[in-house]
Amino acid sequence: MALEETQTALENQRIHMLKEKLFQSGVDAFFISDLYDIRWLTKFSGSSATVVITKQHAWLFTDFRYEEQVKREVQGATPVIVKNTLEEELKSPTYNFGAKIGFQADKLSYSTVQTYKEQMPNHEWIPLTALCDEFVMIKEPAEIESMRKAVEISDKVFDKLLPLITPSATELDIAAEISYWNKKFGADKDSFDPIVASGPNGALPHARPSYQKLQPNNLIVIDMGCVFNGYASDQTRTVALGKISNEAKSVYNAVLESQLLGIETAQAGISGKDVDEKVRTFLDEKGYGKYFGHALGHGVGLQVHEKPVLSKRNEKPLMPMNVVTVEPGVYIPGKFGVRIEDMVVIHEGYSEPLQKSPKKLIEL
Amino acid sequence: MALEETQTALENQRIHMLKEKLFQSGVDAFFISDLYDIRWLTKFSGSSATVVITKQHAWLFTDFRYEEQVKREVQGATPVIVKNTLEEELKSPTYNFGAKIGFQADKLSYSTVQTYKEQMPNHEWIPLTALCDEFVMIKEPAEIESMRKAVEISDKVFDKLLPLITPSATELDIAAEISYWNKKFGADKDSFDPIVASGPNGALPHARPSYQKLQPNNLIVIDMGCVFNGYASDQTRTVALGKISNEAKSVYNAVLESQLLGIETAQAGISGKDVDEKVRTFLDEKGYGKYFGHALGHGVGLQVHEKPVLSKRNEKPLMPMNVVTVEPGVYIPGKFGVRIEDMVVIHEGYSEPLQKSPKKLIEL
Numbered sequence: 001m002a003l004e005e006t007q008t009a010l011e012n013q014r015i016h017m018l019k020e021k022l023f024q025s026g027v028d029a030f031f032i033s034d035l036y037d038i039r040w041l042t043k044f045s046g047s048s049a050t051v052v053i054t055k056q057h058a059w060l061f062t063d064f065r066y067e068e069q070v071k072r073e074v075q076g077a078t079p080v081i082v083k084n085t086l087e088e089e090l091k092s093p094t095y096n097f098g099a100k101i102g103f104q105a106d107k108l109s110y111s112t113v114q115t116y117k118e119q120m121p122n123h124e125w126i127p128l129t130a131l132c133d134e135f136v137m138i139k140e141p142a143e144i145e146s147m148r149k150a151v152e153i154s155d156k157v158f159d160k161l162l163p164l165i166t167p168s169a170t171e172l173d174i175a176a177e178i179s180y181w182n183k184k185f186g187a188d189k190d191s192f193d194p195i196v197a198s199g200p201n202g203a204l205p206h207a208r209p210s211y212q213k214l215q216p217n218n219l220i221v222i223d224m225g226c227v228f229n230g231y232a233s234d235q236t237r238t239v240a241l242g243k244i245s246n247e248a249k250s251v252y253n254a255v256l257e258s259q260l261l262g263i264e265t266a267q268a269g270i271s272g273k274d275v276d277e278k279v280r281t282f283l284d285e286k287g288y289g290k291y292f293g294h295a296l297g298h299g300v301g302l303q304v305h306e307k308p309v310l311s312k313r314n315e316k317p318l319m320p321m322n323v324v325t326v327e328p329g330v331y332i333p334g335k336f337g338v339r340i341e342d343m344v345v346i347h348e349g350y351s352e353p354l355q356k357s358p359k360k361l362i363e364l
Numbered sequence: 365m366a367l368e369e370t371q372t373a374l375e376n377q378r379i380h381m382l383k384e385k386l387f388q389s390g391v392d393a394f395f396i397s398d399l400y401d402i403r404w405l406t407k408f409s410g411s412s413a414t415v416v417i418t419k420q421h422a423w424l425f426t427d428f429r430y431e432e433q434v435k436r437e438v439q440g441a442t443p444v445i446v447k448n449t450l451e452e453e454l455k456s457p458t459y460n461f462g463a464k465i466g467f468q469a470d471k472l473s474y475s476t477v478q479t480y481k482e483q484m485p486n487h488e489w490i491p492l493t494a495l496c497d498e499f500v501m502i503k504e505p506a507e508i509e510s511m512r513k514a515v516e517i518s519d520k521v522f523d524k525l526l527p528l529i530t531p532s533a534t535e536l537d538i539a540a541e542i543s544y545w546n547k548k549f550g551a552d553k554d555s556f557d558p559i560v561a562s563g564p565n566g567a568l569p570h571a572r573p574s575y576q577k578l579q580p581n582n583l584i585v586i587d588m589g590c591v592f593n594g595y596a597s598d599q600t601r602t603v604a605l606g607k608i609s610n611e612a613k614s615v616y617n618a619v620l621e622s623q624l625l626g627i628e629t630a631q632a633g634i635s636g637k638d639v640d641e642k643v644r645t646f647l648d649e650k651g652y653g654k655y656f657g658h659a660l661g662h663g664v665g666l667q668v669h670e671k672p673v674l675s676k677r678n679e680k681p682l683m684p685m686n687v688v689t690v691e692p693g694v695y696i697p698g699k700f701g702v703r704i705e706d707m708v709v710i711h712e713g714y715s716e717p718l719q720k721s722p723k724k725l726i727e728l
Contacts (some may be wrong), residue, residue: 035638046570047570057672065569065570065657068568069568104472105475105478106473106475107473107474108474109469109470110467110469110471110472110477111469111491114469114491120439129475137511172547173548175547176546176547178541179544180540181540182540183536183537183539183540183573184540186575187555204432205429206429207370211550228407292430293428303523
């Protein structure tokens with residue numbers, strides 16, 4: 001019971017933070033359309049909704065399919081089941097949204113905005129971007145707890161995979177096991193389609209699992225994650241099937257060292273750019289920098305990719321309770337790839353890795 | 365080799381159809397941003413791309429991650445690897461897009477359109493909707509062949525599930541098997557998160573699988589699908605675990621009869637509305653109409669939900685080579701739900717169901 005009360009208080013606090021922002025923004029209402037933002041704000045997990053926040057009220061509009069679900073889930077906003085179209089409902093004199101309405105310009109289609117403008121012409125429509133991101137990326141303890149559980153599942157799934165990695169298994173066989181064990185261990189679902197990429201396939205950072213059998217005496221990149229209680233996990237391990245070349249070992253060790261350096265560097269007050277640069281410089285010195293073609297990491301939460309990013313594009317300091325991946329990768333075209341990825345919680349003075357799956361080279 | 369040549373010819377024909385539309389539309393270029401439309405048009409299956417079609421040319425813009433993949437996949441358009449931002453690339457004097465550019469207003473965010481307008485102010489930007497839908501919904505034989513294979517996998521997966529449906533299995537256990545066997549039988553992935561909903565959960569049309577054990581002496585709704593060669597399958601079966609009530613049997617038989625009536629009614633020249641109405645009237649007469657709260661069906665292709673829909677909103681006639689689901693459902697609140705769904709190919713005078721999984725009530 002006590003826990004329930006705390007949760008309700010936190011939910012209301014999220015709406016409260018948006019209301020504070022509303023007062024500062026000079027608009028009268030926020031229209032929130034992104035389903036991840038809506039879940040964060042109200043706990044509603046359905047596939048169709050719009051939240052409207054004014055200085056006095058908050059409503060969640062959805063359809064008849066969610067009549068029962070809104071009663072169980074929605075916190076801090078009044079649920080409204082829309083009978084006809086959303087625009088008709090919103091035009092009703094029941095609501096007083098004020099003159100200036102801010103909308104999520106980066107989340108709504110151009111057509112939808114045009115429909116709003118045509119149907120509700122007496123409002124001024126103000127495009128806003130990244131409306132909730134600054135709040136969403138600072139996690140609460142309960143959110144980190146959900147991610148810890150998602151990571152625990154991923155660690156257990158990884159253990160299940162190791163004995164199955166043999167030259168007779170295909171990449172798709174291993175991917176099938178990942179999806180299977182995610183659910184068997186209690187995940188809601190995969191957080192993304194698993195990547196299992198053997199040998200030269202591992203050199204394609206966005207490889208998809210194929211019918212190809214796992215290549216002996218080479219490396220296999222396994223990138224996977226699940227969703228628990230709405231929150232995602234994301235991790236990558238690279239393992240060897242049989243004996244691998246000295247070049248492969250040397251790349252593996254360089255990536256592992258660089259990943260540990262990234263975890264050591266990431267902490268509150270350091271920018272995403274600086275962490276990325278530190279790891280990139282290290283790999284440059286090892287001669288592998290030109291094979292590291294993507295950003296070092298990204299935020300994780302209700303979405304598997306969210307803010308903040310660890311890349312040259314993010315000059316802002318990391319904040320306590322950010323959760324980000326640290327995932328350097330070196331991809332040698334035509335030969336193999338190595339990527340090692342953990343999620344870390346950012347604290348003052350250090351970062352805390354969530355995954356426990358081993359990172360020392362496993363030779364199967 | 366002959367097959368390859370045919371495929372290239374078809375691809376070029378798709379670009380050609382868009383060019384014909386361009387000539388009729390009064391604009392000088394189409395900007396195509398929807399990844400499913402891009403895959404349909406060019407075969408490119410990556411996660412980031414924009415296609416531009418003018419009266420003379422077609423280009424596909426993507427990033428360095430897909431440098432290899434565009435060479436293998438893209439047909440009928442010149443691939444361009446964008447070094448910096450897309451807008452910078454598009455402003456280059458290499459291209460001559462003309463004065464009027466049509467964009468996908470229903471697929472692009474308001475912000476992205478604003479960026480285009482700011483960065484390329486010398487063009488007139490014309491909002492267009494449903495740009496490719498009229499073409500995409502008429503399937504070619506090779507596309508139907510891919511869907512047949514996806515359906516074959518789903519039929520085999522359903523066979524695997526039946527012995528596992530026992531009172532000791534949870535909904536999530538069965539969902540795990542679906543995701544596992546989809547991949548083991550060669551699917552690229554699930555086409556959506558499987559629904560396994562037992563007893564009262566089956567009365568929620570958008571139930572998610574839970575830790576709940578399958579309820580004996582009640583019905584279980586299993587809605588699942590996979591993707592093969594990019595194309596989706598989608599099917600629902602409802603099975604009984606143990607002996608079920610006369611009410612449940614009577615609902616099951618009514619839904620099955622109504623589904624067969626739907627398949628019989630669906631054919632070229634009949635509107636989506638008329639098929640929906642025929643099935644709805646039948647269920648009304650049986651006294652269950654008020655428990656059938658969703659549309660009768662939807663198109664299937666590269667996406668699991670596309671056009672045309674079978675609902676009161678679609679007054680247009682179905683066309684030969686449309687592929688649609690026929691999926692009436694009756695949901696008795698607090699008790700159980702029944703939904704039966706097949707995909708059918710629309711022909712002149714009849715429709716052809718693709719699924720072979722049994723529809724007579726299975727009592728396990």
